[in-house]
Amino acid sequence: MPQDNQSGAESPCTAVGRAARRQIVPPGHLTPAEIQADFARRQALQAHRAAAAMGLTRREFLQVLAGGAAMAAVSTAASAFAQKAAADKSAAAPVAPPASGSNAAAPARSRVVVVTHPEVLIKDYRANPPIVRQMLDRAVMELSGAKTEAEAWRQVGREDDFVAVKYNSMGRPTLESHVEINEAVAAQLAALAKVDSKKILAVDRTVPAPYDELSEPFTLPSRSLATRLRRLYTDQATAIVNVSVLKTHFGEGQSAALKNHLGSINNPAAYHGWEPDRMPLSIPELNALAPIRTKTRLVIIDAIRPLYAGGPTDNPDYRWDYRGLIVSKDPVAAEAVGMRVLEAKRAEVRKKEWPMTAARLMVAHAQKIGLGQADPARIDLVEIKMG
Numbered sequence: 001m002p003q004d005n006q007s008g009a010e011s012p013c014t015a016v017g018r019a020a021r022r023q024i025v026p027p028g029h030l031t032p033a034e035i036q037a038d039f040a041r042r043q044a045l046q047a048h049r050a051a052a053a054m055g056l057t058r059r060e061f062l063q064v065l066a067g068g069a070a071m072a073a074v075s076t077a078a079s080a081f082a083q084k085a086a087a088d089k090s091a092a093a094p095v096a097p098p099a100s101g102s103n104a105a106a107p108a109r110s111r112v113v114v115v116t117h118p119e120v121l122i123k124d125y126r127a128n129p130p131i132v133r134q135m136l137d138r139a140v141m142e143l144s145g146a147k148t149e150a151e152a153w154r155q156v157g158r159e160d161d162f163v164a165v166k167y168n169s170m171g172r173p174t175l176e177s178h179v180e181i182n183e184a185v186a187a188q189l190a191a192l193a194k195v196d197s198k199k200i201l202a203v204d205r206t207v208p209a210p211y212d213e214l215s216e217p218f219t220l221p222s223r224s225l226a227t228r229l230r231r232l233y234t235d236q237a238t239a240i241v242n243v244s245v246l247k248t249h250f251g252e253g254q255s256a257a258l259k260n261h262l263g264s265i266n267n268p269a270a271y272h273g274w275e276p277d278r279m280p281l282s283i284p285e286l287n288a289l290a291p292i293r294t295k296t297r298l299v300i301i302d303a304i305r306p307l308y309a310g311g312p313t314d315n316p317d318y319r320w321d322y323r324g325l326i327v328s329k330d331p332v333a334a335e336a337v338g339m340r341v342l343e344a345k346r347a348e349v350r351k352k353e354w355p356m357t358a359a360r361l362m363v364a365h366a367q368k369i370g371l372g373q374a375d376p377a378r379i380d381l382v383e384i385k386m387g
Helices: 012-024 032-054 058-065 070-087 129-144 149-153 179-191 231-236 259-264 279-287 331-350 357-368
Strands: 110-116 121-123 163-166 200-203 218-220 225-227 239-249 253-255 296-307 324-328 379-385
Touching: 110 129, 110 331, 129 149, 129 179, 129 296, 129 324, 129 379, 149 179, 163 179, 163 231, 163 259, 179 200, 179 239, 179 296, 218 279, 239 259, 239 331, 253 259, 253 331, 253 357, 259 279, 279 357, 296 331, 324 331, 331 357, 331 379
Parallel strands: 110 379, 163 200, 163 239, 239 296
Antiparallel strands: 110 324, 218 225, 239 253, 296 324
């Protein structure tokens, strides 16, 4: 991680950090003081870039991001970023709707279920399989309005479906989505929805042949970025269950449901960078491609033990036991609720608002292009405390 001090001289913060590291911080890790200083530097840089892109002063931009009405204001910000990105390209396609081949519109309102259970963790990062299954059963019933678990799971998968369960293993072994979630999804789809177990495939970046072949390129509108999906998603799967883990990414971005599909393409490195005209635009537009958008039946964000700062690599100093799952049919609504969970924890720790600037821009752009709902006023949030 970059250091604040670029002059070569050791700052007081670095000196204190080194002393603390010798006492309590494992080799190769930064101290909390060093990480907080780096976050402050990154936030200042992000605000400068965003303000320049919008034609605002830094103070005006920070006002846009402040307070409970931030999401509506950030929608305006994301629109300005998208317009600027389009103007920079002579033949850019319109930003909304994406060139995805899908005419599906976002629902007027979206439902998100947050279910927690005090006994979902067994030891360290291991989850309790029966508890995970109970949490998912309850969540899909609340989400669907079904009267039975079987009826609820039949809205996720049908007998003739081929279901791809896209999970996230990048932070293994302590920051990946729990494998117990994959196992519970597969078990309930097979037992209750009568999906052939041979047609339920849990994958991350490594996809078995022949499903690993790449599709023809899709072009994302804002940056004219060409990308190819695995044929598992374009040709084979008829339903997708998106299983991600809740964590911050480089401090101000978020890695959850939307970013999870960087593991479904050929060129994830081309997306990286939380500048306002990069991942906050491209990640929603990737998720808006027809094979992903039209086939996604269920979104599960693993919030059992989230990471609220740093990322994408693990740091135990920034983990806490939330013991929850965030479940929805709308990936944007799930992402937005996850972001508010993280921001609430960040504010609790820092004793003041600690916004995830790039994550806000990302969900705002996702709502703008019609992928889903990010505005809290358009999300019906159901909170369930089990156990």
